[in-house]
Amino acid sequence: MSNSENPPQDPISKVESNKDLRITLIGTGTIGLSFAAFHLSHLLGPSQLTIYDTRADVAQHVEENLPPFFAEKPSQASISNIRIAPSLEAALKDAHIVQESGPENLDFKRKLWAEVEKHAPENALLWSSTSGIPASQQAQDMKEKSRVLVVHPYNPPHIMPLLELVPSRDTSEEVIERTCEFWTKRGRVPVHIKKETRGFVANRLAFALLREAIHLVNEGVVSVGEIDSIVESSMGPRWAVAGPFKSYYVGGGPAGLEGFFDNIGGTVQDCWDDSGKLNVGDGWETKIFKQTKETYGSVDVGERDRITRRLLDVLDQEKSYTTRSSAN
Amino acid sequence: MSNSENPPQDPISKVESNKDLRITLIGTGTIGLSFAAFHLSHLLGPSQLTIYDTRADVAQHVEENLPPFFAEKPSQASISNIRIAPSLEAALKDAHIVQESGPENLDFKRKLWAEVEKHAPENALLWSSTSGIPASQQAQDMKEKSRVLVVHPYNPPHIMPLLELVPSRDTSEEVIERTCEFWTKRGRVPVHIKKETRGFVANRLAFALLREAIHLVNEGVVSVGEIDSIVESSMGPRWAVAGPFKSYYVGGGPAGLEGFFDNIGGTVQDCWDDSGKLNVGDGWETKIFKQTKETYGSVDVGERDRITRRLLDVLDQEKSYTTRSSAN
Structure with a gap:
């Protein structure tokens, strides 16, 4: 059922030449x-x-x-x-x-x-x-x-x-x-995304890391600002170029991801065993919310977005690498 | 005890002027x-x-x-x-x-x-x-x-x-x-890092995300290459500029990280409850190792490092923002 007298034909697949979208x-x-x-x-x-x-x-x-x-x-x-x-x-x-x-x-x-x-x-x-x-x-x-x-x-x-x-x-x-x-x-x-998974995928990945981050701050291992410094100077730029699987595949040398797990699978498992299992409402909130606010106060989101766009422009220019890397 | 007749005085703290390091x-x-x-x-x-x-x-x-x-x-x-x-x-x-x-x-x-x-x-x-x-x-x-x-x-x-x-x-x-x-x-x-924590901090954070990534591939929700595409086009560039705490602090609006958890703490907890608890040796390895190898084959690490350096150069130029952001 359509209210349009002339329903558009295949409008999206010809979108590059479609000047009437x-x-x-x-x-x-x-x-x-x-x-x-x-x-x-x-x-x-x-x-x-x-x-x-x-x-x-x-x-x-x-x-x-x-x-x-x-x-x-x-x-x-x-x-x-x-x-x-x-x-x-x-x-x-x-x-x-x-x-x-x-x-x-x-x-x-x-x-x-x-x-x-x-x-x-x-x-x-x-x-x-x-x-x-x-x-x-x-x-x-x-x-x-x-x-x-x-x-x-x-x-x-x-x-x-x-x-x-x-x-x-x-x-x-x-x-x-x-x-x-x-x-x-x-x-x-x-x-x-092939299945209607709770939270989809990106948030699930990010929340898994966030849980461990909260745990480590809660245990006094590092501060909120230090967690962010760590991520900004390691995983952030690395994963902008090569996601976790590609990174660890490279990290394993000629044997790839299997080599990676052969080398340090024990440490990976130790970290998983020792990881924080804290939940929302467990009481960590007061400390973490307060520390985050004290660390950041007022944030210039426009500045963040401007810098992010500069990074994305570099990645766009390097697209041949990124495209190849995300083939699946 | 020293074998040096003239042990250096305070060599590192004057390192900028120390031309004999x-x-x-x-x-x-x-x-x-x-x-x-x-x-x-x-x-x-x-x-x-x-x-x-x-x-x-x-x-x-x-x-x-x-x-x-x-x-x-x-x-x-x-x-x-x-x-x-x-x-x-x-x-x-x-x-x-x-x-x-x-x-x-x-x-x-x-x-x-x-x-x-x-x-x-x-x-x-x-x-x-x-x-x-x-x-x-x-x-x-x-x-x-x-x-x-x-x-x-x-x-x-x-x-x-x-x-x-x-x-x-x-x-x-x-x-x-x-x-x-x-x-x-x-x-x-x-x-x-204030405590001798197993795996220190960066790897613990990364391995927490990796565990969830393996789980989602193992469940057929996405492929290895899609996980990497997701991270490369979202968390990677974002966290290169603003780590997870800063990002979610901003995401919570004027109420900061507390606002974030007020809004979607329920979804965060659902994702945590539903997250994969798989271990090294559980049997996911065959599929994941194979798929990663098929996805990436031979990787040009020099190319990865060159692009990473371009991103880090941008971030260096924007240091005033980054420095402020990681104060703690």
């Missing part, structure tokens, strides 16, 4: 506006970015809070390419992509997708930015459950290249492929 | 040669780098395998500043710093330090590159146990800035301070 964003929180900045900086020709939000001052809110990123990137688009939709129905009409970054609330998302299904073109891609609500649950009230795909960014998405694509069992291969192609063509790194 | 390296494996390249690129004036190794072809081995790093860095030193010592005693005479990167073998290190104590000037700094043998055990046979300090690099040390300084309970504050000053003045990041 219509993206609709729902929700104007931090993530929604960050995606808006990204899309705006990558629009071609008369392509359209439509924003819908129930808040009354949405136009003013977008104008005041849109990250300035788009203005620094070569693109024919300007903020005038953003259209604020007067209603959800108007926002959905003729859209090739509908991307929701609304409240992290299952009820909201279930109702939203059921409504979207009524008004959006039937081959429009439907993406959710959720960091935790599986597509399978979001699509419960839809007739066609194959359409919804979680496209989980690493915050902020106008800077960070990763997008975790997390389908439900119902999500169609075609939706995954078209989504993958969209992001790859824009220089981003979409990764297809 | 004598560093002795013991061991010419990968780590030893990497440290040699670093020191050579930072020698001033007639300073001397002495290398001792029991292998017969040590001079040829050093010449052939020294990383080319030193040649690219501005320094008055050349490979001719390296002196190959004919004996341990000759290597130690007049040394300001004795740095061992010998076999990871407690017996070797115990005997070495007892011997070093007999021949090196009494205020020479004694550093071990060990990744796991505590200073307290290494110093067992010494008269003056306050002298040995673990200075654990992140491999390769001629590229990576981190040095974990891990004293025993006996190691003197003065030794720690002089060591810290030496590395800081050379633009490196020495971090004082």
Whole structure:
């Protein structure tokens, strides 16, 4: 079912030559506006970015809070390419992509997708930015459950290249492929997560390290600032170039990862055995929260993002290495 | 006890003006040669780098395998500043710093330090590159146990800035301070680890993430190459700029790390509860080793290091931000 008289043909797979792409964003929180900045900086020709939000001052809110990123990137688009939709129905009409970054609330998302299904073109891609609500649950009230795909960014998405694509069992291969192609063509790194795992993948990895970091600070081995210094001067830059498997594969010499575990598997196991098993609410919070606040006070996020972009520009220039490294 | 007639006065704390610094390296494996390249690129004036190794072809081995790093860095030193010592005693005479990167073998290190104590000037700094043998055990046979300090690099040390300084309970504050000053003045990041923790800190953090990564590949959620793509396009570049505590502190908004845990502490705990508890030898090895080898084949380590150095150069230029961020 489609409200569009001329539903677009294969709009995403021809996106490089598609100068009439219509993206609709729902929700104007931090993530929604960050995606808006990204899309705006990558629009071609008369392509359209439509924003819908129930808040009354949405136009003013977008104008005041849109990250300035788009203005620094070569693109024919300007903020005038953003259209604020007067209603959800108007926002959905003729859209090739509908991307929701609304409240992290299952009820909201279930109702939203059921409504979207009524008004959006039937081959429009439907993406959710959720960091935790599986597509399978979001699509419960839809007739066609194959359409919804979680496209989980690493915050902020106008800077960070990763997008975790997390389908439900119902999500169609075609939706995954078209989504993958969209992001790859824009220089981003979409990764297809094969199971609806709690927390997806990036956060699970990061939280595992965070747990050990909290444990070591809690035990008085190092401070909060020292943990960050350690990571910033070792794993951070290393893993920006070569992830953990590649790094340890190299570290094992000619025998690869097996050589690595032959050499120091005992130490790895000792570290795992000795690792902290602390939980949220165990009482470490007071000390860790206080120390972190005392260490950092007020942080200039713009400065962090500017430096991160410089690093990502270097990595983009070296893409031939990175692409080869992430073949799988 | 010293064999030097004129033991150097406070040699390290005046190192910037010290143009007659004598560093002795013991061991010419990968780590030893990497440290040699670093020191050579930072020698001033007639300073001397002495290398001792029991292998017969040590001079040829050093010449052939020294990383080319030193040649690219501005320094008055050349490979001719390296002196190959004919004996341990000759290597130690007049040394300001004795740095061992010998076999990871407690017996070797115990005997070495007892011997070093007999021949090196009494205020020479004694550093071990060990990744796991505590200073307290290494110093067992010494008269003056306050002298040995673990200075654990992140491999390769001629590229990576981190040095974990891990004293025993006996190691003197003065030794720690002089060591810290030496590395800081050379633009490196020495971090004082307060307890002789198994695996120290950097490896513990990395191994915690690796455990979860292996678990997720083993469960078929993502592939080895996808784990690396995820980390390279999210945590890697982010943590190169702002470590995990700083990142989540920012992520919590005005309420900081407490705000972060208020918002998604439940998800964090769910991820921790659901995390893999696999151990070395559990049987995941066959699949993971094979997949890693198929993904990476032959890796150009020089290329990895070159790109890493480009990132570190950017971070060096942005040092004012990084320094502020790691205050503690």
